[in-house]
Amino acid sequence: MSRRFRFDLWTFVLIGAWTILLILLVWPLSSIVRASLIDNETGALSLVHYMEIFTTRVYQRAIGNTLIAGFGGMMGALVLGVALAFVTTRFHIYGRALIQTLAVIALVSPPFIGAYAWIVLFGASGVVRKGLDSIGVSIPPIYGVAGVIMVFSLKFFPHVFLITSGALAAINRSVEEAAESLGVPPAKRLFKITFPLILPAISASALLTFVLSIADFGTPRIIGRDFNVLATEAFNLFGGEVGGNPGMASALSMVLIFLSMTVVFAQRWVLRRNVYHSNMIKKPERQHVTGLRSAGLHLLAYGIVLIGALPAFIVVIFSFRRTSGPVFQPGVSLQSYEKVIATVSEPIWNTLTFSSVAVVAIVITGTLVGYLISRRPGVVTGALDALLMVPYIVPGIVMGIAFITRFNDPPLALTGTGLIIILVVYIRRLPYSARSVAAALKQVGPNLEDAAVSLGYAPGKAFMKVTVPLILPGIMAGALMSFVTAMNELSSSLVLYVGSTITMPVRIYLSVMDGEYGTASALSTILLSMTAVAVYAAFHLSGRKESALL
């Protein structure tokens, strides 16, 4: 009977999912835990690495800097994102679609491109800096903590913007009107009513931007100079030219995971009783303003998104500039592209193949696991769902280190293969795919399948004819977004690549570090174009919902 068959199929999926997570998540991460607890010299169990963290200044500074970068990036992104969300949802702003598009450009452009573009403008030999210098205005180069926080703020504000605009648009206007009728002035109302109501959205985006900021490796590395954070320190210790110190790198990774986890729990705590269910009666209206106020609001909104999207434009423009070594020359040229095609086309093909293979695997397993989570609840499935949270808080660099230590020797000697790069992307992105399928299935509701069954379709056929067509656009949009993340993955690939498996982000990073800005620009532009095509397709499939990007 069909019931029996389904039982077998989903049991098989459940076992398969557990196997995958145990091999690709638990087992590699256990190597980090283990290495962090083993004394390098004696090989005995000890807390020596952790003791070293608390006695060595450079590590303490890394922890402090990580927190500064995390909170700085978070605060900057929150201020910019919430301000933009508020202005665009509550006031009549011309060209809202344009603003959203610019925000999306800022969101999907590779993270380290931002850092690099700001160096092109304000670095030691930055264009703007030099220009200002020639007219007698001298400003310091952007390197250091300020640059890192600025890049994080401008890079991550679109997340905040997209999450909080949704929440702001869903506030019942009557609630705000009620506050006003009770004598609360508008400015006070904003802090007393509006912000508390969207606290779930604000704290969710704060969590996201904090985790993204502390996990980011490329930005502090490129623009931070001597601003060391845990991610860069772990990378140095691991891949250090003289021997390296895997135990110490692992201990720092553990600290990084611990910080992410703390923030996740802190957010849960903030939200412990702040779940508001509101009956939507009146949607908030966009207020029409005129004159100076209108001009100011437009300036604010466009200012934020234009500066956010600026790195993407800079990179494209500079890819067509004539170069001579690391120095840009006047005039337009395709020489950077010629050089890329002639010498470094391998990363392009690697990136495309790795990302495609990873995405196919992600979509297939993600859909099955998502179905399992939403339609077959149980203790074992619940535990699986909880385990799927782990990749959210493990930074790419840590995942890379975990993979290379675990899969270095037989039976699974994968170091140096393309497969290991694919597998890291796969396990890091799988939870997003599974979660989004589970959410999509919750939207469909089991009654639709029941309706099809009552009209004469067997359960399997009803699922194929009704549920699959309804969740397919969501699956495809999710797949394209996974493709975008896979293409732009830097930190784990940087740990895992060898000469023949180099990817575009790694190549761009190395070019920037070597000062080959022309090559970096051209490769970034190609990466950006591929990203844009995928994002456009995702938008098209999801009916222009920006939420598909999150």
Place this chain on the structure above:
Amino acid sequence: MADLKIQGLAKSYRDVRVLEGIDLHIASGEFFTLLGPSGCGKTTLLRTIAGFQHQDRGEIIVKGERIDNKPAHKRDIGMVFQDYAIFPHLTVAENVAFGLKARSLPKAAMDQRVDESLKMVRLEGYHARYPAEMSGGQQQRIGLARAMAIRPTLLLMDEPLSNLDAKLRIELREDIRDIQRRLGITTIYVTHDQEEALAVSDRICVMNKGNVEQIGTPFEIYRKPVRRFAAGFVGTMNFLPARAENGRLMVGSQSFPFAGLQAERAIEIAFRPENVILANRPLDEEVLHLRAEVRKVTFLGREAHYMLTTEAGEIVAQVADPSSDFIDMEGKPVDICLPLAKIVLFDRNGDLVMTGAAR
């Protein structure tokens, strides 16, 4: 057409019994309503008939044939859902044709059936529309057309109107009743709205806590309740504590002769608000007299409701076509009469003791 027999149907979730040995016989072409509060088991019963859930014990027999071992998709049962369950990725016409495709009808016959079904629910001309462009009422019409198009042996409706606003609810329930009569499909309708049940049903089955409380025509359910639960759930009913004693009925400090009440015991007297007569005027029928004070008057246009405090308890009286002086009676004492023929007596267990009419 098809009749439906349910015998000894029982179901439990873990140790909660949701259906306790249900027996029903629904005649061919009948409009049969399952009425009860949420959690009474009515939806479980409906979904068990449809085959989405399975009973622990008992049989479901349609046209003399057991169907409870068949999978849901082979039972040939049309279903209308509370949340419409319209396929959002299909047009109106494709939704209606969905069940016909599973039955491999020839194209021409299918088109004709779709046209006919849409015309029946007054949605002709909406073939190419998508459900998202349509209102809740229209979506439920599609749901009705879709279920009717397959000419099912049974039509099941699970609170089809409860997501609609009051006016649409009345309009659509009339349509459902008309269409059901015209096609003569045996229909089982689930609702918690007693007014809706009274308006559409041939017979009503009042359910509570997995049990059948009473089955009867709307008139019987309203006028001749056999269980206290049914009496209280359908319409408004006043209950006052009373005592039976040697052929007499004691209410408060009053005592009335009441033939047939022999055993001495505590009972309850029940009567409808519209059967309470205010003011002590001579009547040509036997009545109970009680003194009361008017606590509150609610004027509703066509009628007025009086909250009264009697010595035995609080009751509501309904006065049709109230005149102006009736309205200023708050706080004043009033004499009330209860015609004996209109009262019903229940015992402590909620079972009928006797009706005033049967005295």
